[in-house]
Amino acid sequence: MMMRETKPTLAVHKFSSCDGCQLALLNLGEALLELPNYLEIVHFAEAGPSDPTAHVDLALVEGSISTPEDIERIRQVRKNSDYLISIGACATAGGIQALRNLADAAAWMAALYPHPEQIEILPESGAIAAHVKVDLELPGCPVNSNQLLRALRDLLNGVEPVRERRAxxxxxxxxxxxxxxxxxxxxxxxxxxxxxxxxxxxxxxxxxxxxxxxxxxxxxxxxxxxxxxxxxxxxxxxxxxxxxxxxxxxxxxxxxxxxxxxxxxx
Ligand code: SF4
Ligand code: SF4
Known part of the structure; x- marks a missing residue:
């Protein structure tokens, strides 16, 4: 992300998920209070600001792609974001909801919902990167707040975040x-x-x-x-x-x- 006079803009988007990774961001404590000094948060529905179609410098994306509507929306998010980070196990690998990838999802839905025919899902719950280009993946359930903060600091300083490869x-x-x-x-x-x-x-x-x-x-x-x-x-x-x-x-x-x-x- 380039350094410039105006503050870079940030959007936080949610797909199929439990919101736990957004909470990891909200749990940053003092660092969260300082964030608006460096970034303009234009969309983060869980925290207040809502402008889901805004073009931003940086997008954080939580959740997996599980429905046809998710595919349309993530394409739009990608188009509107200069740099995109997928956060959490849902966004980087499909999450706990990917358990259905290896099961009979139709039977599960029939057992759970009175009108499963009204629910439209993809055959698999998948990672964001399976559908659009992702610039950085930060896994974890939830994502680690400090790792996320480090990535934001790196980007604000014009440095590409280091990808963790160690065990x-x-x-x-x-x-x-x-x-x-x-x-x-x-x-x-x-x-x-x-x-x-x-x-x-x-x-x-x-x-x-x-x-x-x-x-x-x-x-x-x-x-x-x-x-x-x-x-x-x-x-x-x-x-x-x-x-x-x-x-x-x-x-x-x-x-x-x-x-x-x-x-x-x-
Ligand atoms: S040790 Fe770390 S990676 Fe392993 S389950 Fe616990 S939080 Fe997740
Ligand atoms: S990765 Fe875990 S904490 Fe994050 S949204 Fe998915 S289920 Fe929730």
Whole structure:
């Protein structure tokens, strides 16, 4: 984003989501109060300003693309935004609602709604990047407030934000945390999950469930082997991958493979 006399403009858009990532932005505390000194917030319905069709320098997009209407709207948002950041697991991988991608969505809707025929959905809940060009993805459920703030600061200073590529294990090591997988014997997805959350779950003694999504190469076989030594069967291992980031292609592939093997063993 270019530095200039007038303040750059910001829009925050919501698609299929729970609003938790917008709350992560609202939870910035003092930094949020300072934000209007550097950015003009023209659209952020959850916080007040509403101008969804405004052309802006920067758009933050929460939520997945789940309906035909979402496709039309995200194309419009892209057209109206110079730089677009997708925030959260929904926007970067389809979110928890992508669980239906591997299920019989029509049967689920019939079980839940009295008039499912009135609901129009896409066959899959997908990432923003599957439909339009995305300049930066910040995953997580929800997105990490500090990571988001860092990206905004970088852009305001004319610097391209750094893309995180390291695994969560790096954050545990940096913080000197006891390894949940090796030492505490918990099925932790840290070795195959992107860093960025500050090792939130391991710092509380819990294994990671992968909400930041997959690193570049996911060696799911060796991890599933370790999970099995810890007492998880193939079906339970599969569910670990097919969870919040189950819509991310590498996690989906790993989960489906483990699930198929579990079915063969039955
Ligand atoms: S990524 Fe998580 S917190 Fe963010 S909108 Fe989706 S479900 Fe909510
Ligand atoms: S440790 Fe894993 S599940 Fe927990 S917040 Fe971080 S990425 Fe998400």
């Amino acid at each position: 969560l294990c790096m954050e545990c090591k940096r913080q000197g945390l006891v390894c949940t997988l090796v030492s505490s014997g918990q099925p932790c997805l840290g070795p195959v999950t992107l860093a960025g959350c500050g090792a939130l779950c391991p710092s509380q003694g819990r294994g990671c469930y992968g909400c930041y999504g997959p690193v570049e190469s996911v060696h799911h076989e060796s991890l599933a082997q370790r999970f099995s030594e810890l007492g998880l069967d193939q079906a339970a291992s599969a569910r670990r991958f097919l969870f919040i980031q189950g819509g991310a292609p590498t996690f989906a592939e790993a989960g489906v493979r483990l699930r198929a093997r579990a079915a063969e063993e039955e």
